[in-house]
Amino acid sequence: MNEIKKTYKNYVGGKYVRSESGKTFRIELKNQFYEVPLTSRKDVRDAVVAAKKGYTEWQKLTPYNKTQVLYRLSEMVEGNSETYQQILQESGLTKSKANQDIKNAIDSLIWYAGMADKWEQMTGNLNPVAGDYFNISHQESLGVVFTLNTEENSFNQLLLSILPSLTTGCSVISFSGDNSILALKLAEDINNSDLPSGALNILSGNFSQIIDDVSNHVEINAMAIYKDLTSSDKKIIRENASKSLKRIVIKPPTSGLESLLPFIETKTVWHPKGR
Amino acid sequence: MKTWDYAESIESSAIVNIEKKYGIFLDGEFQTANSKKFLKTISPSTEEVLSSITVGNKNDIDSAVDSAKNGLKIWSKLTGTERAKYLFKLARLIQERSREFAVLESLDGGKPIKESRDFDLPQVAANFFYFAGWADKLDISWNTKGLKPYGIVGQIIPWNFPLLMLSWKVAPALATGNVVILKPAESTPLTALLFAELCQEVGLPPGVFNLVTGDGTTGAALVQHPDISKIAFTGSTAVGKYIQNETAGRDIGLTLELGGKAANIVYNDAAIDQAVEGVVNGIFFNQGHVCCAGSRLVLQEDIHDEFVSKLEKRMQSLRVGNPLDKNTDIGAINSKEQLDKISFLVNEGVSEGGTIFQTECELPANGFWFRPTLFTNAQPSYKIAREEIFGPVLTTLTFRTPEEAIDIANNTEYGLSAGIWTEKGSKILWTADRLQAGVIWANTFNKFDPSSPFGGYKESGFGREGGRHGLLSYLKVQS
Amino acid sequence: MSLTKESKNTLSWSNTVELIDNLRVDEVGLKERVASLATRSIKKDSKLQALNYIVTMCDLTTLEGEDTEGKIGQMAAKAIRPDPSNSEVPSVAAVCVYPALVAKAKEMTRNSNVKVASVSSYFPSGQAPLESKIFDTQFAIDQGADEIDIVINRKAFFEGDYRKMYDEIVALKEVCKSVHLKTILEVGELKTYENIKKASLISLAAGSDFIKTSTGKISNGSSREACYLMAKAVWDYKMVTGFKAGIKVAGGIRDSKDAIRYLVIVNEELGPEWLSPDYFRFGASSLVDDVLKQIKKLKTNAYQSSYYFPRG
Known part of the structure; x- marks a missing residue:
């Protein structure tokens, strides 16, 4: 007989919160049931408010600080790797596959941690304009990003749906569906990390119930869809996004510099050179 | 009080040769369109009718896509250096005929000859020169793997800088290995038509640059065509939103350069x-x-x-x-x-x-x-x-x-x-x-350079044109 | 700025300090504007009008150790009647000479409107005690000079002693009284545009009627950029005091095309009311010949040779 192991909460603005609707849904793993929040429209709106604040705070950290914060997160994940491994195994992975996934996830964290203070060097440049001007293209993060996790039972994939945008300095609202236990568990490490409140928010639920609210929300600057969506869902998202020209990326790259590119804006500054 | 009035100093328009009527440019040559609809393009400074241009319809867009498909077959087999050569030649030819283009631009669009001569045309040539040089360096342009051209690119440009916007669109698209279907603005099509002649002159392979003139209905047909894998648009925010909405059902590339209130x-x-x-x-x-x-x-x-x-x-x-x-x-x-x-x-x-x-x-x-x-x-x-x-x-x-x-x-x-x-x-x-x-x-304003990325935050659109960043508007980054 | 007017065209030192405080010029923007003004296409009647302006605005100049009364005689005659073959060509504004030759110049021009200008104040270096400069200036005035062209104390300027530079001009203005005072900045030595604007404003505040680009004794004498900046200073000064100062450009302006570009700057930055010898002058020796050729060319439609025009 399975037992209810734990009731998880969303993680928004540095706090564990129930869905304001009070609704939950049940995720059944090998030995346990978990009750997890079924995110409502109102929860999305609250998450955006938190993410906006979190964005400002996350922005204030220097790239060097961001590297350290992400590295510290990797240390905590590593310290708790048994917990994640257990969830993965309960979700059906073999021990060795689960181990490998955790190892990959930690490697991903290390890679992006070390990228936080480098991506701008790799994407910006001094432009050789014809004339007596200093012209530099530097990069800024897009703002509040909603990321939709894949359906895989993979801790690494979860992180790869979060880290590219987070590393550029965006604040993230990470949304997972039936595999949300991993994300909700990650919230505990986020909470213990030095990430500013609201920089990374974790929601769980049924994406189709909030698809309109997210894609219509003007203060979500970008949506990154890592999950396979139906054509009609993609259409809904893009149609809604067009009202405020929200940036939509569907199945963006999850490795290399190119994984960060969808989340940056290029700002080019000109200045004359004279006496 | 005595004044010193500058006598008129008129740039002669004898240098330009405007046809009474224009077709569309597909398969490397001017053709009579399927559409029998024409609109008159006038000089906004005199209201004089300059010419009649085709209002391309859905069938014309279909033909343009067919032409582009053939063009892509040839273009994608060329090396980057071969593509570069065509673009360099275009740049050179634009320089040689810049006075003609400048006069035509001022006639058709109403902008002062001082600006078309000293700003627009030099920038147009510079854009082709700049992007020509990227054509054979795409593999080292970004620290990423797997950059690939989209294929057939639909481009819609505005009336404020007609030829300059053409160069901002066409030069990087061709350099990166795409082929182009261009829809110029309905009130300023003449320099784009002259540019098509230049493409013939340099022997650009047929179907690589395609031009369908027309109005909003022509643009809509282009945006809606399922075989277009990338749309690049410069114009109003309202139309930009329409395009994002209209293409919502397709996985295509989209860059939008829209309005501003700087x-x-x-x-x-x-x-x-x-x-x-x-x-x-x-x-x-x-x-x-x-x-x-x-x-x-x-x-x-x-x-x-x-x-x-x-x-x-x-x-x-x-x-x-x-x-x-x-x-x-x-x-x-x-x-x-x-x-x-x-x-x-x-x-x-x-x-x-x-x-x-x-x-x-x-x-x-x-x-x-x-x-x-x-x-x-x-x-x-x-x-x-x-x-x-x-x-x-x-x-x-x-x-x-x-x-x-x-x-x-x-x-x-x-x-x-x-x-x-x-x-x-x-x-x-x-x-x-x-x-x-x-x-x-x-401490300056309205400065532009082909090497300098241009594009907006927020509802001014997305994507960049110009510079190394501009290449990414025409290359798919594959996961 | 709330400034109290000392007199018609001077400001107290404290008000002058306020005027030059936080003075800023952007070189690239300045050059861009001047380059844009140079694209004005001046043709037909407007060109003829400009060429006539230029003649009437010229200070025919000779400032050489070898100058003699004979040389001054030639130049004065040319000043009065630059083109004997064309009576429509007006006289130039003035002849400009060293103090020792003022009397001769005055004698030669006495039956004309041509003024006699004299350089003074230890032109061109200005490296002498104020007493000597005052003596130099007083002598030129006593000899009959209508206009005095002095140089600013660049030594004081570069040492940061703007007060000294100002005081000297004030002292020389007192000597001049109603005699027209033109103050030479020597923009080619000042180099930066902020220096030029600062020196312009100090010179105006100290009572100069005109500010002038150069002595003509250094290779980079005048420039259109300097003229533009001086026009800006003249405008700023007018905004503060209501006084309408003039500008003289001298040093390296040799042809009509260049001179017309200077006129365009004055016309567009200050306005057509400055297009008069009362407010704008060219200090030149060979410019007039080119202008005369151009005038004749416009009339005859044939390019001219200088042997048609008398030596100056």
Whole structure:
């Protein structure tokens, strides 16, 4: 007989919160049931408010600080790797596959941690304009990003749906569906990390119930869809996004510099050179 | 008082040869379109009919796609260096025929010959030169693997810089290995048609550059075609939103360069005389038909009176008139429709309570004209302070502190460009960091260069044109 | 700025300090504007009008150790009647000479409108005690000079002693009284545009009627950029005091095309009321010949040779 192991909460603005609707849904793993929040429209709106604040705070950290914060997160994940491994195994992975996934996830964290203070060097440049001007293209993060996790039972994939945008300095609202236990568990490490409140928010639920609210929300600057969506869902998202020209990326790259590119804006500054 | 009037100094239009009627350009040659509909393109400075152009329909777009498919077969087999050679040749030919292009641009679009000759055409050639050189260096352009061209790219360009916008679109698209179907603006198609002749002259493989003239219905047919894998659009935010919505059901690439309502912030420690010049250039360049125009003068309150006095004096020296007169600073408004829009918004500005200053100048009897206009005593809530006017109309707002300047500057859905005027270096950088805009001109304005990325934040669109960043608008980044 | 007017055209030192405080010029923007003004296409009637302006604005100049009364005689005759073959060509504004030759110049021009200008104040270096400069200036005036062209104390300027530079001009203005005072900045030595604007404003505040670009004794004498900046200073000064000062450009302006570009700057930055010898002058020796050729060319439609025009 399975037992209810734990009731998880969303993680928004540095706090564990129930869905304001009070609704939950049940995720059944090998030995346990978990009750997890079924995110409502109102929860999305609250998450955006938190993410906006979190964005400002996350922005204030220097790239060097961001590297350290992400590295510290990797240390905590590593310290708790048994917990994640257990969830993965309960979700059906073999021990060795689960181990490998955790190892990959930690490697991903290390890679992006070390990228936080480098991506701008790799994407910006001094432009050789014809004339007596200093012209530099530097990069800024897009703002509040909603990321939709894949359906895989993979801790690494979860992180790869979060880290590219987070590393550029965006604040993230990470949304997972039936595999949300991993994300909700990650919230505990986020909470213990030095990430500013609201920089990374974790929601769980049924994406189709909030698809309109997210894609219509003007203060979500970008949506990154890592999950396979139906054509009609993609259409809904893009149609809604067009009202405020929200940036939509569907199945963006999850490795290399190119994984960060969808989340940056290029700002080019000109200045004359004279006496 | 004696005055010294400059005698007319007219650039001869004998150099251009305009056909009575134009077809569309597919498979490397001019063809009669399936559409039998034509529209007249006129000179906005005289209202004289210059030519009739085809209004391409859905069948014409289908044919253009067929042509492009054939073009892509050839183009994708060429090495980068081979593509580069074609683009270099185009650049050279544009330079050689730049006077012809400049006259045609001023005739068809109404912009002063001074600008088409000294700004548009040199920039057009520079764009082809710049992107030609990238064609064989794509693999080392970004630290990423697997950059691939989209294939067939649909491009829709506006009427404010017709040939320049063509070059911003066509040069990077071809350099990166795409083929192009271009739809120029309905009021300014002539330089694009002449460019098609150049493509023939350099022997560009058939189907690589395709041109379908027309109006909004032609553009819509292009946007809706399922075999177009990337749309690049420059124009209004409303149409940009329409395109994002219209293409929502397809996994295609999309870059949009849309409207703006740029703040030109002048701090009290600016080099005032150069700031006045920059503000004038910022809003009156190309009749204010510039998406990145500095249409909001955000002025530190303690220098308001001195600055406005100098600005009004400077505005008074602007010469409005015949675009082909070499001494004309401000030409004709591009169309009757645009003139009506400008007039409407200016009237709104007056009725909302703004103080209007317009220069005293004689306007020609025919054609579409608008006097350089400055609003003071305007409030951030006024329409003239919020909506893109796209004409020679400047609205002044004042601020007390740098924080307030930033608040005012960012208080708009647009985010294309901004200006900063101060001689204090650290204040420039502080301000630039906080402005939500893709292009920031500090102690200058309206500067462009092929190597300098251009494009907006927020509802001014997405994607960049120009520079290394501009390549990414035409390359798929594959996971 | 709330300034109290000392007299018609001077400002107290404290008001002068306020005027030059935080003075800023952006070089690239300035050059861009000047380059844009140079694209004005001046043709037909407007060109003829400009050429006539230029003749009437010329200070025919000779400032050489080898100058003699004979040389001054030739130049004065040319000043009065630059083109004997065309009576429509007006006289030039003035002849400009060293103090020792003022009397001769005055004698030669006595039956004309041509003024006699004299350089003084230890032109061209200005490296002498104020007493000597005052003596130099007084001598030129006693000899009959209508206009005095002095040089600013660049030594004081570069040492940061703007007060000394100002005081000297004030002292020399007192000597001049109603005699027209033109103050030479020597922009080629000042180099930066902020220096030029600062020196312009100090010179105006100290009572100069005109500010002038150069002595003509250094290779980079005048420039259109300097003229533009001086026009800006003249405008700023007018805004503060109401006084309308003039500008003289001298040093390296040799042809009509270049001179017309200077006129365009004055016309567009200050306005047509400055297009008069009362407010704008060219200091030149060979410019007039080119202008005369151009005038004749416009009339005859044939390019001219200088042997048609008398030596100056």
